[in-house]
Structure formats: C-alpha cells, structure tokens
Amino acid sequence: MIDFNVAPFEVVRDYDKCVNCRVCERQCSNEVHHYEEGFGKMISDSTKCVDCQRCVCLCPTKALKIVPNQNSFRPNANWQQKYLTEIYKQAESGGVLLSSMGNPEPFPVYFDKILINASQVTNPSIDPLREPMETRVFLGAKPQTLQRDEKGNIVTKLPPRLKLSMPVMFSAMSYGSISYNAHAALARAAEKLGIYYNTGEGGLHKDFYKYSANTVVQVASGRFGVHKDYLESGAAIEIKIGQGAKPGIGGHLPGAKIVGDVSKTRMIPEGSDAVSPAPHHDIYSIEDLRQLVYSIKEATEYKKPVIVKIAAVHNVAAIASGIARSGADIIAIDGFRGGTGAAPTRIRDNVGIPIELALGSVDQRLREENIRDNVSLVVAGSIRCSSDVVKAICLGADAVYIGSAALVSMGCHLCRTCNLGKCNWGIATQRPDLVKRLNPDLAAERLINMLTGWNHEIQEMMGGMGINSIEALRGNRLMLRGVGLNERELQVLGIKHAGEV
Amino acid sequence: MKFNGKTYAAKEINDAIKAAGGDATLKEVLGERFIACGLKSGVVTIEGTPGNALGAYLDGAEIRVRGNGQDAVGDTMNDGKIVVFGSVGDTLGYAMRGGKIFVRDNVGYRAGVHIKEYGEKKPVIVIGGRAGCFLGEYMAGGLILVLNKENVKDPIDDYTGVGMYGGKILVRAHLLDTLLPKQIKCKRVEGQELAEFTPYIKEYAEEFGAEFAALTKGDFYLLTPDSSNPYKRLYTNN
Known part of the structure; x- marks a missing residue:
C-alpha cells in the first residue's frame, strides 16, 4: 500500500558542522539517524522524527535543527492538512487516533486575556525582598463556625488538611x-x-x-x-x-x-x-x-x-x-x-x-x-x-x-x-x-x-x-x-x- | 457489642472493634455502613444486616455475617475472608485483589468487577446460588465460582465477563446459554480439570454445611478471556 502520509518534520543537518560523532544516532530511540558507510556521512530519515529535540540539544557542534516540513498539500482553510493526514492514518489502520499531552488546538486561552492589577499612589505596593510575604496555603474543609467545649474554650481541632x-x-x-x-x-x-x-x-x-x-x-x-x-x-x-x-x-x-x-x-x-x-x-x-x-x-x-x-x-x-x-x-x-x-x-x-x-x-x-x-x-x-x-x-x-x-x-x-x-x-x-x-x-x-x-x-x-x-x-x-x-x-x-x- | 435498635456512627463501631483487638460480635445490626473497613486481624461476627461497604479495604481480618449483606461488600479487599450466611447486593468485591469471599445464596449486579491477581495474591469469590448481570466485568485476575446450588436454568446473567481480560469464572450449569460477550471463551470442564477448583467448593460446603457431592455433580463451564490485551488493535498513533 502506498503511504499517503508525509513526514511532519524535516531534519536539517549542516554537514559543514557535522563531525560524524554519531551522538544523534545513539540518542534517538526513533532511529531517525544513521551513519552511511558508503557515503561517509550521517543520514536522517525524517519520517520517523517526532521533533523531541533530543538530538538538537545533544549535538556537540549544533549541526542539527528540526523544522516543520515545508511540503504542503494544496492549502484549504477547511480541509487543513492535519485532517487529510488523519484520514490517511485511519484509512490504513481502522484504528482510533491516539495522541498525547494537552489539547494543542487554537482555542482561546483565557489566562492570556486576563490582566493583573497593581497599586499606584493610593495603596502602596509591598517589596517582597524586604517584607514578609505569605504564600503558604492550607487545603481542606474550613469550619464555618466557632465551637466551644463545656468550659467555654474554643475547640481548635480542625478537619485534616494539607499544608x-x-x-x-x-x-x-x-x-x-x-x-x-x-x-x-x-x-x-x-x-x-x-x-x-x-x-x-x-x-x-x-x-x-x-x-x-x-x-x-x-x-x-x-x-x-x-x-x-x-x-x-x-x-x-x-x-x-x-x-x-x-x-x-x-x-x-x-x-x-x-x-x-x-x-x-x-x-x-x-x-x-x-x-x-x-x-x-x-x-x-x-x-x-x-x-x-x-x-x-x-x-x-x-x-x-x-x-x-x-x-x-x-x-x-x-x-x-x-x-x-x-x-x-x-x-x-x-x-x-x-x-x-x-x-x-x-x-x-x-x-x-x-x-x-x-x-x-x-x-x-x-x-x-x-x-x-x-x-x-x-x-x-x-x-x-x-x-x-x-x-x-x-x-x-x-x-x-x-x-x-x-x-x-x-x-x-x-x-x-x-x-x-x-x-x-x-x-x-x-x-x-x-x-x-x-x-x-x-x-x-x-x-x-x-x-x-x-x-x-x-x-x-x-x-x-x-x-x-x-x-x-x-x-x-x-x-x-x-x-x-x-x-x-x-x-x-x-x-x-x-x-x- | 449489641445495638438494641440504637444507631451508631461507623467510626464508633470500628473504634469499638479495634479496641477489642479485632475480635467482636455485633448484634442486631441494621444497615450500619463501613463496618470493619480496612481491618487487619481478628474475627468480626455480625448478626443482622450490615450496611454498604462492609469490609471495604479488608486487610486480613475475617467477617462472618449471620444474615444478608448489602452493596459493596469487600470493596477493594486486599486480604482476609468474608462469609455471608445469606445473599448480598450489588458490586460484591469490587476491585478485590486478595482474600476470599463466600456468599451462601445469591449476589446482585456487578459482582467481582475489576478483580485482579498478582503472584501469590489471588482473590476468590464463591457464590452458592446465582449472580446478577455484569458478573466479573473488567475482571483482570482471580477466580469466581458460581455453584448454582438450586440448579436453576440461568445461574449467571447477561453481560457476564464483559471487558474481562484475565482470571477465571467457573459456573455450574446444565447448559450455558446465557448471552456472553464475544471475547469470552466458554468451555465445558472435563474430568480432572475440576480438581483445581474443588478446594474452594469444599470450603464452601464446610462453611455452610452443604453437601460437597451435590455441589460437584453435573456440568461445569469455565469462562476465560481470549486475550489479555483486548484493546491492542484499537489504536492508531497520531
């Protein structure tokens, strides 16, 4: 069967910098890199790359970079490339698509649309380097009423909490x-x-x-x-x-x-x-x-x-x-x-x-x-x-x-x-x-x-x-x-x- | 400890059991929940009807109920023994991972859901009568016996073993025509194959004064999953 998918990333190697030390080969569990004896140089199979940046970080001469594959399906605002790719994967396997980590889609991030206040003139700000600043919190139920024992002393026993x-x-x-x-x-x-x-x-x-x-x-x-x-x-x-x-x-x-x-x-x-x-x-x-x-x-x-x-x-x-x-x-x-x-x-x-x-x-x-x-x-x-x-x-x-x-x-x-x-x-x-x-x-x-x-x-x-x-x-x-x-x-x-x- | 119609909070009951070193007899129990939760040693005898979550997380103690149990008996039980001289409600032995439960009569829905085994730890549930739907759902290990002492036609119900991926369910029946999920293998137990299970049948007979010969007479069917990796093929990496 023809594989309709294209590699999402491209491994770019600067051969002027590469010294064939093969660190990238040893570091990559996806087996992207290997040394080709015949050519006397490192070769990369981009189709296996997941863009984890491990080889990039460990390359001693900084000869590697991973970039999005510029190869493009015909642009379509509705049928984005990802939908085609996912259909190809499912058409091949019949499986449920499985992903990891959090939702990467461009939904609004409300934290990025919220701004924090600061004091000016009328209520002075506090310098945390000079003054005590309490970031300790207790987690758990908080009693809403004071309780006293027979002698009138306040009962200080609290529900269990995390500090x-x-x-x-x-x-x-x-x-x-x-x-x-x-x-x-x-x-x-x-x-x-x-x-x-x-x-x-x-x-x-x-x-x-x-x-x-x-x-x-x-x-x-x-x-x-x-x-x-x-x-x-x-x-x-x-x-x-x-x-x-x-x-x-x-x-x-x-x-x-x-x-x-x-x-x-x-x-x-x-x-x-x-x-x-x-x-x-x-x-x-x-x-x-x-x-x-x-x-x-x-x-x-x-x-x-x-x-x-x-x-x-x-x-x-x-x-x-x-x-x-x-x-x-x-x-x-x-x-x-x-x-x-x-x-x-x-x-x-x-x-x-x-x-x-x-x-x-x-x-x-x-x-x-x-x-x-x-x-x-x-x-x-x-x-x-x-x-x-x-x-x-x-x-x-x-x-x-x-x-x-x-x-x-x-x-x-x-x-x-x-x-x-x-x-x-x-x-x-x-x-x-x-x-x-x-x-x-x-x-x-x-x-x-x-x-x-x-x-x-x-x-x-x-x-x-x-x-x-x-x-x-x-x-x-x-x-x-x-x-x-x-x-x-x-x-x-x-x-x-x-x-x- | 005699209840005399009085109601005690679960904590009071469990504190009293612990104060007695784990050995206690509770009389006239009427629906009190969480009795002997996590108890490690001793023998607790209960007369009456204990409430939900009896012996949850039980960790080595023995509980003997002279009456019926309610829901979630032996929930997430780790070790020990529970013997019920009657029937119990739903979700008996949920996610049990060790120890033994004997129920003289019938059990409700979802008995033995998620029970699992590892090495020496192998939970066993012996049901004297019949079991409700979803028996052994998501079962990952251990053993469930349904002895069908009344010789009814359908000792187990629909969806038995649905999602099961480990362990064994043994059912005594003339003919098993219950609707079983397709990932369950059902096979008639032949000759010596029953020997693996007879110690538990014997223990049941001794606990409840039942006749061992009568409980081993007739046909037995063994239900096992056809793969321990049922969901392997479902996914495509994206």
Missing part, C-alpha cells in the same frame, strides 16, 4: 505513564519544596513510601495498586473521577508498558493491559461518591483529606456543588488542556471546557450556595507559569496542579508522543536505557529551581497589588481585568473588562 509552602502541587502522573526516575524527581522536589506530588493511579513504588508526607495517593476506577497500606501512605487520597485530557473516558495502559516494577506496583501480571474504565462502577450518584469518600475516611481513621478530581465539563458547577456536599475536603478540576500519557485525539481536542471558565463558574456557584468553605479548590490544565497561578487564585482557586510544566522543567519538549513509550528524555518511557538518561537528582533540582522562581514571581505580583498573603488573593476578582472578552465571558469569569473601574 503547602506555595499554592502549587504536582498533578497525578502514574508510574507506568512516566518513568521511575521522573517519579523519583517529583517526590524529591515535593519534599524539598514542602508541597505534594501525586502517584496517579498506578500504585506507589515501594521505594517512594519514604516520601509519604509529601504524597497524594490516587484511587481510580481500576483501583490499581490500592490497598490499606497504600491509602495510609499518602498525606491525602484523591479519588479520580475524570481527567481534563479525556473527560468521560477511562485510562488504559497497554500491556507493553506493564513490565517489571510497573507490574509489581500495579499488582497485575506483566504484559497484561491495565484498564481503568470511564465510570467507577460503584459510583452512579453523589450519594455513591459519598460512600466511597467515607469508606476511605473510615479506612484511614479520618486523618487524611480526601480529594475528588473531575474534568471540567459543561455542568461542572453543579457537579462541584454535589461533591462539596459529599464529604470530600478538596475538589480538583482539570481543564480541557490538561496533559495525558495517551488519549484519543478526538476526545482530547474536542471534549471539555477551559479551566478558567470552569473555575470562574464553580467558585461563584459554591459561594452562592454558601458551601465554598466546605472544600478547597485545586485547578489544573494547563498552568504554564506563575502569572497563570496568580490569575487562577484570583478566580477562586486555593492552589493549582501542574503536570506538563513539571515535565517540561525536566526536559520534556512536548513532542506529544508519550503513547509510543520511547521518550528520548527518559520521562514517558519504561525502557531502561532511556529511563537512565533522566538523572532524578538533577531533574529534582530543575523542578525546585522552576518553582522557586515561580514563588518569587508570585510574591512580586502580590506585592505589586499591595497584598502580602495569598489568602487575601483567593477569589479576589477585583485584581483581574479581561481584555478582548465579551460580556458573557466576563460574566462567567466574574471579572470586569480592562478600563472598567
């Missing part, structure tokens, strides 16, 4: 979808930073139990790796209902990735698939959810907060309202740009709603119903930088989850082929030769550096607004203005347009 040094956590990425070394880096960085990482639904590797004080353990529909000691080993327990990259569908780790320690951690045989279907088959209502929340609380003696994670979908506010009454302590909401190790392309690119709009409506709804303090809100998908964090908090979030940003700090270049399992950066792979490329100590240091930088920036922005505590920023919509947004968008976000007083 974060800054309002950022690493979001759920399972051991299996990412490598042992990537998990090790996230765990070490979380511990050093005083925040939390999340096991995802693949269970917890025995080596990582020592980071339990900084671990959120996840319980998903497949309940892989879930047992009492696992629940005990987390600082909090997250029930995964949905994921922003693939709302309404489940997870599926192919048997090829269930090898060695992944198999042991998930507690399923090597080579067997791991299927987490869309619904928990014991949860068909908020009452059922409440039952799972409380069975977890009973099993862990009410010592740990329970998080319920959902994807941002059309009626997210009503769902969040239900969850806030289910006994959950924290609601995590994942927007439609959230990353994934693998999701059907059509779902990833077409299902769900932007996190900014979901957050705006959930926070307003919970406030209207006077249940906002029943829960904390954590948002994800996608938070790219510290100003996204500040904007999310002003829109009502208590904290954010970052996944893609964390992987990028470790070396990920968002080539979006995690599903192939051949990640050249040693992140989304289980191949031992690739995994060892990621040094967990260096990767942890990069994570710590990034978030340390973000924390300084958050403090700078807070100081600029004359705010010295992140608590005073939460839901502080007056600190935000929209640009280029219509009336309805502003209303959903609950903010004014730039220029309005």
Whole structure:
C-alpha cells in the first residue's frame, strides 16, 4: 500500500558542522539517524522524527535543527492538512487516533486575556525582598463556625488538611505513564519544596513510601495498586473521577508498558493491559461518591483529606456543588488542556471546557450556595507559569496542579508522543536505557529551581497589588481585568473588562 | 457489642472493634455502613444486616455475617475472608485483589468487577446460588465460582465477563446459554480439570454445611478471556 502520509518534520543537518560523532544516532530511540558507510556521512530519515529535540540539544557542534516540513498539500482553510493526514492514518489502520499531552488546538486561552492589577499612589505596593510575604496555603474543609467545649474554650481541632509552602502541587502522573526516575524527581522536589506530588493511579513504588508526607495517593476506577497500606501512605487520597485530557473516558495502559516494577506496583501480571474504565462502577450518584469518600475516611481513621478530581465539563458547577456536599475536603478540576500519557485525539481536542471558565463558574456557584468553605479548590490544565497561578487564585482557586510544566522543567519538549513509550528524555518511557538518561537528582533540582522562581514571581505580583498573603488573593476578582472578552465571558469569569473601574 | 435498635456512627463501631483487638460480635445490626473497613486481624461476627461497604479495604481480618449483606461488600479487599450466611447486593468485591469471599445464596449486579491477581495474591469469590448481570466485568485476575446450588436454568446473567481480560469464572450449569460477550471463551470442564477448583467448593460446603457431592455433580463451564490485551488493535498513533 502506498503511504499517503508525509513526514511532519524535516531534519536539517549542516554537514559543514557535522563531525560524524554519531551522538544523534545513539540518542534517538526513533532511529531517525544513521551513519552511511558508503557515503561517509550521517543520514536522517525524517519520517520517523517526532521533533523531541533530543538530538538538537545533544549535538556537540549544533549541526542539527528540526523544522516543520515545508511540503504542503494544496492549502484549504477547511480541509487543513492535519485532517487529510488523519484520514490517511485511519484509512490504513481502522484504528482510533491516539495522541498525547494537552489539547494543542487554537482555542482561546483565557489566562492570556486576563490582566493583573497593581497599586499606584493610593495603596502602596509591598517589596517582597524586604517584607514578609505569605504564600503558604492550607487545603481542606474550613469550619464555618466557632465551637466551644463545656468550659467555654474554643475547640481548635480542625478537619485534616494539607499544608503547602506555595499554592502549587504536582498533578497525578502514574508510574507506568512516566518513568521511575521522573517519579523519583517529583517526590524529591515535593519534599524539598514542602508541597505534594501525586502517584496517579498506578500504585506507589515501594521505594517512594519514604516520601509519604509529601504524597497524594490516587484511587481510580481500576483501583490499581490500592490497598490499606497504600491509602495510609499518602498525606491525602484523591479519588479520580475524570481527567481534563479525556473527560468521560477511562485510562488504559497497554500491556507493553506493564513490565517489571510497573507490574509489581500495579499488582497485575506483566504484559497484561491495565484498564481503568470511564465510570467507577460503584459510583452512579453523589450519594455513591459519598460512600466511597467515607469508606476511605473510615479506612484511614479520618486523618487524611480526601480529594475528588473531575474534568471540567459543561455542568461542572453543579457537579462541584454535589461533591462539596459529599464529604470530600478538596475538589480538583482539570481543564480541557490538561496533559495525558495517551488519549484519543478526538476526545482530547474536542471534549471539555477551559479551566478558567470552569473555575470562574464553580467558585461563584459554591459561594452562592454558601458551601465554598466546605472544600478547597485545586485547578489544573494547563498552568504554564506563575502569572497563570496568580490569575487562577484570583478566580477562586486555593492552589493549582501542574503536570506538563513539571515535565517540561525536566526536559520534556512536548513532542506529544508519550503513547509510543520511547521518550528520548527518559520521562514517558519504561525502557531502561532511556529511563537512565533522566538523572532524578538533577531533574529534582530543575523542578525546585522552576518553582522557586515561580514563588518569587508570585510574591512580586502580590506585592505589586499591595497584598502580602495569598489568602487575601483567593477569589479576589477585583485584581483581574479581561481584555478582548465579551460580556458573557466576563460574566462567567466574574471579572470586569480592562478600563472598567 | 449489641445495638438494641440504637444507631451508631461507623467510626464508633470500628473504634469499638479495634479496641477489642479485632475480635467482636455485633448484634442486631441494621444497615450500619463501613463496618470493619480496612481491618487487619481478628474475627468480626455480625448478626443482622450490615450496611454498604462492609469490609471495604479488608486487610486480613475475617467477617462472618449471620444474615444478608448489602452493596459493596469487600470493596477493594486486599486480604482476609468474608462469609455471608445469606445473599448480598450489588458490586460484591469490587476491585478485590486478595482474600476470599463466600456468599451462601445469591449476589446482585456487578459482582467481582475489576478483580485482579498478582503472584501469590489471588482473590476468590464463591457464590452458592446465582449472580446478577455484569458478573466479573473488567475482571483482570482471580477466580469466581458460581455453584448454582438450586440448579436453576440461568445461574449467571447477561453481560457476564464483559471487558474481562484475565482470571477465571467457573459456573455450574446444565447448559450455558446465557448471552456472553464475544471475547469470552466458554468451555465445558472435563474430568480432572475440576480438581483445581474443588478446594474452594469444599470450603464452601464446610462453611455452610452443604453437601460437597451435590455441589460437584453435573456440568461445569469455565469462562476465560481470549486475550489479555483486548484493546491492542484499537489504536492508531497520531
């Protein structure tokens, strides 16, 4: 059969610079480069290239670059090249298109249409280098009334909470979808930073139990790796209902990735698939959810907060309202740009709603119903930088989850082929030769550096607004203005347009 | 601990069980949920009807119910044993990964959904009567026995083993004409093949005072998935 597809990228080699050291050949798990004895030079097969930039970064003479293939189908504003290419792929295979990482399509990014306020003249800004600036947050239910014992003393016993040094956590990425070394880096960085990482639904590797004080353990529909000691080993327990990259569908780790320690951690045989279907088959209502929340609380003696994670979908506010009454302590909401190790392309690119709009409506709804303090809100998908964090908090979030940003700090270049399992950066792979490329100590240091930088920036922005505590920023919509947004968008976000007083 | 018609919060009950070192008898239980959640050792005997999520995350203890169970008995159970002298509701042993459950009579929908095995850990569910729809859905390992002690025509129901990709379901029946998903292989158990399962049938007979010979008489059918990678061909990398 003729292959109708063309390579999306082109490998360009500057032969004046290339010294035939063959580093690119050794580094590429996709086998793009090879040394051609007959020609006495390196040859590249662009059709295999995924544009992960590994060879470009490691080429000692900087002889390589990867560029979009200029070969073009006849331009057509409706029938864009990508649709033709996808049809060719499906016409060949009959399969469901599978992609990775977050939705790359040009939908509006509302964070980019929101601007942050600053003080001028009348309310002085604060210099974070000189003055104390509080970025610590506590996640969990907040009592709405004071309680006193028989003697009239205030009861200070609070529901279980998470304490974060800054309002950022690493979001759920399972051991299996990412490598042992990537998990090790996230765990070490979380511990050093005083925040939390999340096991995802693949269970917890025995080596990582020592980071339990900084671990959120996840319980998903497949309940892989879930047992009492696992629940005990987390600082909090997250029930995964949905994921922003693939709302309404489940997870599926192919048997090829269930090898060695992944198999042991998930507690399923090597080579067997791991299927987490869309619904928990014991949860068909908020009452059922409440039952799972409380069975977890009973099993862990009410010592740990329970998080319920959902994807941002059309009626997210009503769902969040239900969850806030289910006994959950924290609601995590994942927007439609959230990353994934693998999701059907059509779902990833077409299902769900932007996190900014979901957050705006959930926070307003919970406030209207006077249940906002029943829960904390954590948002994800996608938070790219510290100003996204500040904007999310002003829109009502208590904290954010970052996944893609964390992987990028470790070396990920968002080539979006995690599903192939051949990640050249040693992140989304289980191949031992690739995994060892990621040094967990260096990767942890990069994570710590990034978030340390973000924390300084958050403090700078807070100081600029004359705010010295992140608590005073939460839901502080007056600190935000929209640009280029219509009336309805502003209303959903609950903010004014730039220029309005 | 006798309830006398009083209602206790789950935490009070579980604290009392733990204070007694895991060994306890609960009397006149009427729908109290989460009993013996995550319990590691001891024997809890329950008289009456325990509520949902009995023995969820059970981790080694034994629970004996002199009555019927409700939904989600043994949810995500890891180890131990649950014996029910009656019937149970839906989602028995959801995502169970170890230990044994014996139900004397019938079970509702979705029993044994997502049960899985690994190495020495192999969950076993023995159902004395019949099972509702979706038995063993998404089953990834372990063993489910349906002994059909009343010799009914359809001891299992529609969609048994749908999405199943590991483990075994053994059904005692004259003729299995239930509608089965197409990825399930159904084969009649011949001669010595039953030997693998008889220890569990024996244990059932001993627990409930049933007649072992009667439970091993007649035909047995074994349901297994035809592949452990059912979804491999579904995807095209994009």
